[in-house]
Amino acid sequence: MTGFTPAPSSADLGVYGLGVMGANLARNLARHGHAVAVYNRTTARTERLMDNHAAEGEFVPAADLADFVASLRSPRVAIIMVQAGAGTEEAIGQLAELMEPGDIIVDAGNTLYTDTRRREEALRDRGIHFVGMGVSGGEEGALLGPSIMPGGTEESYQRLGPMLESISARADDGAPCCTHVGPDGAGHFVKMVHNGIEYADMQLIAEAYDLLRHVGGLSVAEIAEVFRSWKDSELDSYLIDVTTEVLSRTDPATGQPFVDVIVDAAGQKGTGVWTTQTALELGVAVPAIAEATFARAASSSADARAAVRGASIELGASQDAPLAGVEREAFIEAVRQALYGSKIAAYAQGFDEIATASAQYGWNIDLGAMATIWRAGCIIRARFLEDITRAYAQEPELASLLTAPVFSAALAGALPAWRQVVATSALTGVPAPAFAASLAYVDQLRAERLPAALIQGQRDFFGSHTYHRVDDPTGVYHTLWSTPERAEEKWN
Known part of the structure; x- marks a missing residue:
């Protein structure tokens, strides 16, 4: 294979980088009838792909990058699937030197959207389309159908769209889980937020497990059955399925629950x-996502955790006896409701972040379309994304997902149990930071008045940062705190 020279313009598109994700994406494209040029800097990976999967479709292998580019039909499309950072930067530079105006370079890795915006602007000046494309679903999704979130120009999507939609996951209604997200970095931004929501969703599920085990007194096997039963509720999701599988597994070496x-x-x-x-x-509140991120950091702080555990008596940690009988069943239901309420809040935060960035950068992202393409293929796919899709279809300009009737009603029903669970967490010393932060987020948005008024007064006192008055919300005021009469000045 190393001496093989592909025929010019013989491939519909190409994949540069044949690790597991890149190889699976190339195989997915070939299986759907696309002629796929394949290239890897280590030729052995290209050879391995051809040895093991050549029969799955039409592959056009190349040992040389120039041959790889020459094999692409015009306008050329090259999808990069290499490690983010320096590797991606190098691959983009190499391809750009060989490509022509009108050609398309696609970065399908997890890249910070600001890097994508910078690269798109630089390549735009050279006439080359650059597409930052989010791909969710892991190795299996890349092969069998991921959720795909491409940014870039409308023109580039006209070329890419039919191929990407053909290989994407399909929702229950048959719709492809792929759409043009918006210009420049929009695709990678949406994928970033998708992953942030994923962090929150996983942390919330983990907190539910912890509470059921250490407050509810359930065994790991019993908790697995609880999660399995939740598939028949609004919590039905891929991550609930994953959780059930992990908690159901026994370690063959020790006979203990795998999670232990x-x-x-x-x-x-x-x-x-x-x-x-x-x-x-951006000035957007995402406390569930932030607490999920901080929780991972705290879990990895081994020395600090050991030190604080040694001081647990002084810190006054309290753990009552596990619940039993009717009380336990009631607590299980309360945790289910708290998990659903927190999940709604976390998704609302993510969609708010997307909406804010879309307005700031002029991306014009369709939030309902984002919910639509997350219904299958991706890690956060869940039954209630159907409700989110319908909510944005009914009211595209929702100020917050929490205001959609289906979710405002769900929150009203969940709040009493949710408060009970958060209070129980605090009283027993079983940490549930994402549950608590999500509840506080909802309470902040519901409050008629927030203590931010006091904060503005403090800021004006020590820094002359000014404030607005409720009887003159457009005016800018400052109080002369050092004068005996505390005189107030209007600054505009």
């Missing part, structure tokens, strides 16, 4: 951090 032999330090690759940092920059 895993070190309790959660890893992360940065998208939760990006989502949180970006929300701070």
Whole structure:
């Protein structure tokens, strides 16, 4: 294969980078009737793909990058599937030198949207389309049908769209889980927020498990059955299925529940951090996502955890006896309702972040379409995304997802149990930071008045930062705090 030279213009598109994700994406494209050029800097990976999967479709292998580009029909499309960072930067530069105006380079990795915006602008000046494309679904999704979130120009999507839609997951109504998200970095931004919501969803599920085990007194096997039963509720989702499988597994080496032999330090690759940092920059509240990110960091702080555990008596941690009987069943239901309420809040925060960025950058992102393409293929696919899709179809300009009738009614029903669960968490010392932060978020948005008025007064006192008055909301005022009469000045 290393001496093979592909015929010019013989491939519909190409995949550069044949790790598991890249190879699976190439196979998915080939299985759907597209001629796929394949290239990897380590030729052995290209050879392995051809040795194992050549019969699945039409592949056009190349050992040389120039041959890879030459094999693409015009306008050329090259999808990069390499490690984010320096590897992606290098691949983009190499391809750009070989491509012509009108050609398309697609970055399908997890890339910070600001890098995508920078790269898109630079390549636009050279006449090359650059598409930042989010792909969710993991290795299996890449092969069998992911949720795909491409940004870039409308013109590039006219070329890419039919191919991407053909390989994407399909929702129950048959709609492809792929759509053009918006210009420049919009696709990678939406994928970033998707991952932030994923962080929150996973943390909330983990907190539910912890409460059921250490307050409810359920065994791991019993908790697995509880999660399995929740498939018949509005909590039905891929992550609930995953949780059920993990909790149902027994470690063959020790005979213990599998979850008990895993070190309790959660890893992360940065998208939760990006989502949180970006929300701070945009001035958007995403407390569930932030607490989920912080919880992973806290779980990995082994030395600090050990030190604080040693001081637990002084800290006054309290743990009552596990619940039993009717009380236990009632607590299980309360946790279910708290989980659903928190999940609604977390998704509302994510959609608010997308809406805010869309307005700031002029992306014009269709929030309902984002919910639509997350219904299958992606990690956060869930039954209640159908409700989100319908909510935005009925009112595209929702100020908050919490105001949609289906969710406002659900929150009203869940709030009493949700408060009980958060209070129980605090009283027993079983941490549930994402549950608590999500509840506080809803309460903040519901409040008639917030203590922010006091904060503005404080800021004006020590920094002359000014304030608005309720009887003159457009006016800008400052109080002369150092004068005996505390005189007030209007600054505009």
